[in-house]
Amino acid sequence: MSQDSNDSRDSKDPIGAHLGRSLAALERAARDAGLLAAARAIAAAMIAALRAGNKLMIVGNGGSAADAQHIAAEIIGRYKQDRPGYAALALTTDTSALTAIANDYGFEQVFARQVEGLGRRGDVLLALSTSGRSPNILAALRKAREIGLVTIGFTGLKGETLGALCDHLLVAPTDDTPVVQQIHLAVAHGICDEIERTMMREAPRK
Numbered sequence: 001m002s003q004d005s006n007d008s009r010d011s012k013d014p015i016g017a018h019l020g021r022s023l024a025a026l027e028r029a030a031r032d033a034g035l036l037a038a039a040r041a042i043a044a045a046m047i048a049a050l051r052a053g054n055k056l057m058i059v060g061n062g063g064s065a066a067d068a069q070h071i072a073a074e075i076i077g078r079y080k081q082d083r084p085g086y087a088a089l090a091l092t093t094d095t096s097a098l099t100a101i102a103n104d105y106g107f108e109q110v111f112a113r114q115v116e117g118l119g120r121r122g123d124v125l126l127a128l129s130t131s132g133r134s135p136n137i138l139a140a141l142r143k144a145r146e147i148g149l150v151t152i153g154f155t156g157l158k159g160e161t162l163g164a165l166c167d168h169l170l171v172a173p174t175d176d177t178p179v180v181q182q183i184h185l186a187v188a189h190g191i192c193d194e195i196e197r198t199m200m201r202e203a204p205r206k
């Protein structure tokens with residue numbers, strides 16, 4: 001049985017059961033010193049790259065593709081403060097590129113090919129994968145390493161092997177896919193806050 005499943009409550013009250021699982025996992029995350037240390041190190045790596053004129057690229061499948069776009073929008077647009085846009089993009093949005101690459105080279109290459117074309121040494125690749133096993137995510141991380149990007153993985157309890165391809169790995173303390181995604185987004189919002197506050201403190205008008 002999954003760490004967070006509760007079958008009898010699920011069948012009677014799926015919404016309440018989901019909220020209960022989400023709350024418990026978020027509480028575990030908020031008290032997880034390893035997760036908080038990883039999140040702070042990830043924010044610092046992103047800040048260093050953005051300050052040096054590099055960019056952040058983000059990849060994910062399904063709900064994590066939506067999260068990739070959400071996080072990129074917070075950074076290029078704004079999170080809470082009026083400030084310059086910082087260089088971030090999701091590689092999940094260009095349907096022409098995605099379909100051409102999938103059609104011509106296979107779905108496994110949809111992100112790796114974009115990393116090859118757009119990535120420059122010192123850029124950051126943030127890969128969101130709840131399972132840590134999606135072949136297109138693994139291929140993107142391998143390509144990023146080849147080019148000299150900083151590699152960051154967000155995963156769940158089943159995905160820790162992703163760490164072999166990542167300079168920084170954040171592990172949500174659950175194996176329930178949607179709850180893993182919710183923790184990824186909550187941590188990402190905290191990281192956006194840290195990025196914005198630090199960049200604004202150091203160069204408020206730049």
Ligand SMILES: O=C(CO)[C@@H](O)[C@H](O)[C@H](O)[C@H](O)COP(=O)(O)O
Nearest residue numbers: 061062063064129130131134177178
């Ligand atoms: O949003 C959800 C589940 O909450 C799904 O769309 C989910 O993202 C998809 O099944 C993905 O293909 C899962 O990929 P990954 O996180 O294992 O890399």
Ligand SMILES: [Zn+2]
Nearest residue numbers: 062063178181
């Ligand atoms: Zn979902």
